[in-house]
Amino acid sequence: GENVEQHPSTLSVQEGDSAVIKCTYSDSASNYFPWYKQELGKRPQLIIDIRSNVGEKKDQRIAVTLNKTAKHFSLHITETQPEDSAVYFCAAKGGAQKLVFGQGTRLTINP
Amino acid sequence: EAQVTQNPRYLITVTGKKLTVTCSQNMNHEYMSWYRQDPGLGLRQIYYSMNVEVTDKGDVPEGYKVSRKEKRNFPLILESPSPNQTSLYFCASTRVRDSQAFFGQGTRLTVV
Numbered sequence: 001g002e003n004v005e006q007h008p009s010t011l012s013v014q015e016g017d018s019a020v021i022k023c024t025y026s027d028s029a030s031n032y033f034p035w036y037k038q039e040l041g042k043r044p045q046l047i048i049d050i051r052s053n054v055g056e057k058k059d060q061r062i063a064v065t066l067n068k069t070a071k072h073f074s075l076h077i078t079e080t081q082p083e084d085s086a087v088y089f090c091a092a093k094g095g096a097q098k099l100v101f102g103q104g105t106r107l108t109i110n111p
Numbered sequence: 112e113a114q115v116t117q118n119p120r121y122l123i124t125v126t127g128k129k130l131t132v133t134c135s136q137n138m139n140h141e142y143m144s145w146y147r148q149d150p151g152l153g154l155r156q157i158y159y160s161m162n163v164e165v166t167d168k169g170d171v172p173e174g175y176k177v178s179r180k181e182k183r184n185f186p187l188i189l190e191s192p193s194p195n196q197t198s199l200y201f202c203a204s205t206r207v208r209d210s211q212a213f214f215g216q217g218t219r220l221t222v223v
Contacts, residue, residue, distance in 0.1 A: 001170075004153075006153070009151070032210045034210075034211070034212070042216075042217075043201060043214040043215060043216050043217055044154070044201070044214050045214070046211060046212070046213075049210075049211070089153060089154065093210055096142075096159075096161065097142040097144075097159075097161075097205045097207060097210055097212075098144075098156060098159065098169070099156075099203075099205075099210075099212055100156075101146075101153040101154040101155070102153055103151055103152060103153040104151075104153050
């Protein structure tokens, strides 16, 4: 089955700098890759997603890139702000609608 | 408002006492699933349901049961809870046409 590895587990950046979180997946048949943001005590919320027929997608300060050959995808956050502090999860859609999640990255934005 | 609703939000129980966590969605989604979240392990799928009366095991099903008698409801049942089931649980409902999953508020379960 699908396996997703996420790095780093913790990331601390200065406000205004960029943050990058990377994920690798194992199943070459996976075709959907969402990213979720989870604030403290809250539910995971979808922030951006990408499908296998696209290499990059942007939404304001966040972007996701996908390299199908290498089986990895990354989340890029530019001009980071304090409200970006949260735990971020990547996921890959394996069989049917099943999402397999990475282990999570705790992002801290330092003022 | 489109939403996934779980109850209760917090639950402390004793080993062996049966409990049910309810999950309901109002988006008419076919696919629903349960996850548990543990530090350093991300979200792991417990059970899923493709539609009414169709359920199957996820990656960590031991000690759990589910049922899907109606499209909107997908309860999680712990027949005999044990301390290793202490965790944060999320129900999710998925829009099949674009695979987007929506999560409930979460249930923090403590088994003593």
